[in-house]
Amino acid sequence: MTSTTPAAAGTEAAPGTRTEDRTTGRTTGRTRAVRTAGGLSLRYSPRAVTTVTACVLAALALAVVTLGRGDYPLGPVEVIRALTGGGDPAADFVVNELRLPRVVTALLAGAALALSGAVLQALVRNPLGSPDILGLTQGAATGALLAVAAGAGSLTLAGGAVTGGIGAGVLIWVLTRRQGVTGHRLVLIGIGVAAVLTGVNGYLLTRIKLMEAARALLWLTGSLDGRGWDDALPLLAVLAVLLPVVLLACGPGLRMLEMGDDAAVALGVPVARIRLVLLACTVLLASVAAAAAGPVSFVALTAPQLARRLTRAPGPNLVASTAMGAVLLVAADLAAQHAFGERQLPVGVVTGVLGGGYLVWLLAAQHRAGRL
Template identity: 60%
Template sequence: MTTTTFEGTVRSRVGIRPRAVAVGVVALIGTAAVSVLTLGTGEFPIAPADVVKTLFGQGTAAQDFIVNELRLPRLITAILVGMALAAGGAVFQSLVRNPLGSPDVLGITNGASTAALAVVILGGSSTQLSLAAVAGGLAAALLIWLIGGRHGLHGYRFILVGIGMAAILTGISGYLLTRGIQMENARALLWLTGSLDGRDWQQAGPLLGVLAVTLPILLLACGPGLRILEMGDDSAAALGVPVGVLRTGALFTAALLVSCAAAAAGPVAFVALIAPHLTKRLTRAPGPNLVPALALGALLLVGADWLAQHGPKPLPVGVVTGIVGGAYLVWLLTTERRAGRI
């Protein structure tokens, strides 16, 4: 066996793809660079070199307080939310075999938003809001699964059911907003936009715990099966993949990730759509490409947060992702239509 053949055999068995590794590494480097810039951004600007020194415990007392106590929790929350959204979006797109299979489109995010909005209007606490967002996202996933995917998540049928569910939940959210008072509505609208303002370890800690539990499940238990499942249900079943169990487990695990991300930062739009689709275009590899998607999701959200803080007036991060993501969605629909897939 030649060296080239041996390397190809090893890569096929362990799933190592040099292009995917390169995409992940570049995204991680980009995330680190933008993170340093973000930590130095604010009313008290800090030079990148001083930010790095402060992170290693060599800054002044003021720099240590600003970087490690005020800005670092927000940054970590942004990274974790980006990773959770990217992983959830990658799984959904792989399940329905369609780049439009995003939790933003399928109504999962709307379920989290509607439940959280109800808590806000009723004057609930931040903890109750977070729990309601998680419960609402999982409930929406359950309803969509029962209506459109119980016997198989078939592409456009599942997407259409999700779009219908999202429309219903949007209407309910609009009604709830009409029932709230001005202060409650202002709080609700800020949350619905998606924002990292005021985020601290209270949001980052639980999300980190959820990621620590769910990512090994997706990477080790679901990832290889999802790659095979993209070839079709019959082919996957013939190769010994438990199609029904895999679909259900991956669906609700991804829904949990997206719901927890919404609980931490609100329904940040389009990251779950852009990150996995862009990752697949860059890696040119089958399957959900979870590892590079995680890195790219973190980069997208940290970069969006940095841009949001550099406008004439600081903006919620959801405004930036909504503008960029909306343009990306229009481009995606155009390319899919030209390719004859819609």
């Protein structure tokens, strides 16, 4: 959320001045500094704070609207009353037991996917870095399909998804570490692994029974149908553990890594250890999100880019990206449920259409800028 990225290696922008985003070349917003009681100085961007606040409020507003829509419609006041324990028994049951687990899963899965995408894009210094392009979600899909083929239930399917995502992450790491885990090599190997796993997933779909294949196909699209607290709570626990690790323990090192390995080493950053920890966090976030909501596409790709454009701040924008991901997925789920008449769509269909269009635009913009 802060925007005090060095304007050049080894220099820092003074408070109240404008800096230049090294990745886009745009002039970023002003920064401000405050001094705490302990004598520490905190520099932040008012625009980034405003963006995060707006995203959080938008996510909460969309959640309230989603909780009120359905066969048993409720107004915002009735929804809030039910959430605070003051509603009638019918509204309390509909909101807290039937609808709230799905909405919470959407918020948490969107936040986890966006955070993993923001970390990956900062690590590889490439806007195409995201779990669904680098093969992590495809690995989660492979693990889930193997569980379905074995006749497993929903809990084992989720475990298979987590195991498959971690396995894909380990495979990518093994293939890249010998010659150094650099941005372009990680992207290229990840795309190759994703292509191979996509073929494996297609084969597995042909080897399972028809009813199981239909169930697996719905999950592969990315769906929040039937989600309960057993899907939301593990994701909440993972986020509670990994958010401090990414934001506090590794966040400053990640900002230095964006300037390149040589500059980061010169500034005393343990590059290999920071990169390994961040990649592990990314794999876990993407895998657990896929286990909870299926391999929802393009949220991890688009949320960090939208957050960067709104904040106009350099750096990974981890907090803004996390909030933006929650907004995108709960908005997409609301559209999937109610924007197409009586026919409800899997949320992955909505994110795929919108995210695919954004990817085409991004590639065209990168080509015009001479970066492709």
